[in-house]
Amino acid sequence: MKGVMIQGTASDVGKSLIVTALCRMFANEGTKVAPFKSQNMSNNSYVTIMGEEIGRAQGIQAEAAKTDATVWMNPILLKPRSDQQSEVVLLGKAVQTLSGRGYRDSFYEKGVNVIHSALEHLNNEFDVVVIEGAGSPVEVNLKDRELVNMKVAELADVPVVLVADIDRGGIFASMIGTLELLTTEERKRVQGLIINKFRGDLSLFEDGIQWLEEKTGIPVLGVLPYIEQHGIDGEDSLSLQNQIHNQVKGEIDIVVIYLPFISNYSDIEPFSFESDVSVRWVKHPSEFGKPDAVIIPGTKSTINDLQHLQDVQLDLLIKEFVTDGGSIVGLCGGYQMLGVEIFDEAGSDTGKVSSHIDGLKIIPAKTTFQPLKETVQVKGAYHPQTNLIKRRLIEGYEIHLGRTVHTGQSRPFLLLEGEKEEGYYSNEGKIIGTYLHHLFHNDEWRNEWLNGIRSRKGVERKEVVYANDLKEDRYDQLATQSKEHLNWELLKQIIEQWGAATNEIR
Missing domain, CATH: 3.40.50.300 (P-loop containing nucleotide triphosphate hydrolases)
Structure with a gap:
């Protein structure tokens, strides 16, 4: 060779x-x-x-x-x-x-x-x-x-x-x-x-x-x-500590909840290209502050990481933040945490069959873990119910063992290829849950989401930053x-x- x-x-x-x-x-x-x-x-x-x-x-x-x-x-x-x-x-x-x-x-x-x-x-x-x-x-x-x-x-x-x-x-x-x-x-x-x-x-x-x-x-x-x-993304635990650092540089304050078994933290990477966005990784309630938005990222063990949030009482601050009208996005495991209940019937999340935990109860949904993982690249657009620009292409990928079912009124976020409804969207986009990794790598979507925050905050809206070109x-x-x-x-x-x-x- x-x-x-x-x-x-x-x-x-x-x-x-x-x-x-x-x-x-x-x-x-x-x-x-x-x-x-x-x-x-x-x-x-x-x-x-x-x-x-x-x-x-x-x-x-x-x-x-x-x-x-x-x-x-x-x-x-x-x-x-x-x-x-x-x-x-x-x-x-x-x-x-x-x-x-x-x-x-x-x-x-x-x-x-x-x-x-x-x-x-x-x-x-x-x-x-x-x-x-x-x-x-x-x-x-x-x-x-x-x-x-x-x-x-x-x-x-x-x-x-x-x-x-x-x-x-x-x-x-x-x-x-x-x-x-x-x-x-x-x-x-x-x-x-x-x-x-x-x-x-x-x-x-x-x-x-x-x-x-x-x-x-x-x-x-x-x-x-x-x-x-x-x-450039790293991969091991030492690289992770270098990649996950606070980017305090702008008026828009985004808190990302740090999870012990965090996965696919590259979902947050595109915010580094936004000149008015600060990203703070929060491990403890004392660090939470008054953010403009909260993101709960993916995890390799949703139940263990949700238990951790409950142990340090970050769950209480997150729920209070949403009750007061804050913007939150749950990605994959974070989406599962936003629901009412999580069941690990197969033991595929924790290794313990029939494990169960109450979720944050922000989204009316239940998640059940399956034995087999789903990994797939996906394409779609905003679901018509969101009243967003329907023809805008959204791309990303899914890696998850959980199956999430809405228990209340269905409010899907995306309509994927094959007419598959995906995710949850409510309160004019202030509450979003999705299995789609790399959601924020979609430059137009990221700009639209940030401009909503900018408008509510009373600061200048920005043009699209094409992070993929950068x-x-x-x-x-x-x-x-x-x-x-x-x-x-x-x-x-x-x-x-x-x-x-x-x-x-x-």
Whole structure:
């Protein structure tokens, strides 16, 4: 296979961002390139055009590569449901829930086989594959059965570039320590080093670059700058903490309720393009304040997260806010929470059959969890009952186990393809519930919703901000900025020379 694998000295050193940049750099040169990550652990997922679920990072990287995302780019996705268990999504479909021990003991051989098949597909369809590792390649307690780092580099037979984060400190120890803990054969595969998240005067680090190259015999391919709020989705728990930050910059104050098992937090991303919108992530009642709108996002465990809101008494503030005429949107799990009752008859949400919890009782609806998950990309328009612009296209995707049924007057929000009524809409749009992820990625809809808030607040209405176009600009800016600080020609040479020696998947 012709490609390269980006591994890191630790989690959150910037592997996902670098892979995204490399994909756009190759694509801009006309190379047919694909991203790949063998196994992801993330609740921030992406639905392909075939209705299959993969890690969000690989979906983003596929966009940067100017190609459609497929399950072959992320054959294994682990979605944490608790501190001990994760749902296993294999080739886009949920297959079972396992503990960490159960997954390690029972899944390894199946994992190797599916990774091998995925690499073969990509090798046949693309000129270059940019592979992302996970965590560190030298977790000695896990290394004998790992499916994410050197085992994958061996299966694909590609060179490795090792990345370290200088912003967190200890870069020389982390680089040298990682290389020392690799086997001789693994170390031979490392053909380049990248220093990431550099701040300040690069001339002060020139001696450090020279020392690393002399000590390791491996070229430093680049020292990449720290990029503030780059807007490219991350995936793991450390990236999540960096992605979920308050954006306090404008007159419109939107509160997003932070959930312990939050999923698909990228639903909130488009607000970063709105100059007059502030987003505050709220964990505790003391942080709630007097927002203009509240969003309850998706979750991997609706009942557990609703119980958490009740335990910290955020549920009381949310209900009071709506009673006083506030605007609220519930997305997927958040939509389920807005209802009257939630039943987990199959145990698919909590792992406990016949679990039950009272909802926030804002929407007259009941949700029952089913054994099988629904994942699908959808298109539609506003439902005629909303009195909104009926022909405006709304696109997004659904990932949910719950089935929500209105128990009072039906007030659907959307009319999807096939005349399917979806969601809930009332009080002139002040109360909205929907299973549609990426609702706010629909630029005209987001503008219409925000302008309603602006009008009620007495501030100036705004024109549509086309976030999707701006996102494409971000990919190009990331590629340009990375290329300026990277020995791009040497990296391509390493890939070409290694790839010339073999064009097979082991």
